[in-house]
Amino acid sequence: MWNRLIKDEKGFTGLEAAIVLVAFVVVAAVFSYVMLGAGFYTTQKSQEVVHTGVTQASSSIAPSGDIIVKGAADSEANQITFYITNTAGGTAVDLDKTILTYTDDDDFVTKEYVVDSSATPVTKGPIAAIPADWSNTNGWVYQSVIVTNDDNLLEKGEKYKVVIDLDTLVDTTTPTGTLPTVNERFQIELKPPEGAVLTLSRTLPAALTADNYYPVY
Known part of the structure; x- marks a missing residue:
């Protein structure tokens, strides 16, 4: 009876799945934040380049x-x-x-x-x-x-x-x-x-x- 209770892991399946799901959500959130940050940085730099180009072209x-x-x-x-x-x-x-x-x-x-x-x-x-x-x-x-x-x-x-x-x-x-x-x-x-x-x-x-x-x- 004791051995059967120890080897029975059915009670932990939902908890493990929840932990794995939370881990995936956290990783996805961090990855999304990094990608969004890189995108915002690239957009900002592009705007600076365009602004500088317009200034250089218009100031003559x-x-x-x-x-x-x-x-x-x-x-x-x-x-x-x-x-x-x-x-x-x-x-x-x-x-x-x-x-x-x-x-x-x-x-x-x-x-x-x-x-x-x-x-x-x-x-x-x-x-x-x-x-x-x-x-x-x-x-x-x-x-x-x-x-x-x-x-x-x-x-x-x-x-x-x-x-x-x-x-x-x-x-x-x-x-x-x-x-x-x-x-x-x-x-x-x-x-x-x-x-x-x-x-x-x-x-x-x-x-x-x-x-x-x-x-x-």
Whole structure:
């Protein structure tokens, strides 16, 4: 009688099945949580990539009008001027964080923008705190032309003039530093902190006279 009671396991079948079922439910719940977490993480990263791509594509600088060079002695050019605006539907661009790269046949220079803290604000139209023309201590400056507020952001409807002083930008005191001359091709890259790089490639005219201005194509 005693042996028969010990070997009879019918009473534990339901309990064991319940334990196994609970174990399966717990494992399935943990697996589902891990899968859902991975899915949410992937979705979030995808959204970040899309958002970054839209920002990069929409935050760009576009040229406005011709590029003008100023002639110097010895049939060289010592100044380049052009205007920039915001692309249609583009987001604002912080001009204080832009980097300019200049390249010609024998020169390659990269300069970040340097703000002259000593510049005195001036009044232009309805805006009372437009920064004055910045001191050209680093070879290139931007100057406000059409603006809607007193910040240094290139925004919709605004226009700025960029002036490159090649005498300062290109170190002509070194043997390798020379100003561009007639028929020489040069390239300018204006690199904002976000968005596409503005690339301008032009060729100097066949004749340059000191203190004269020439549009280049």
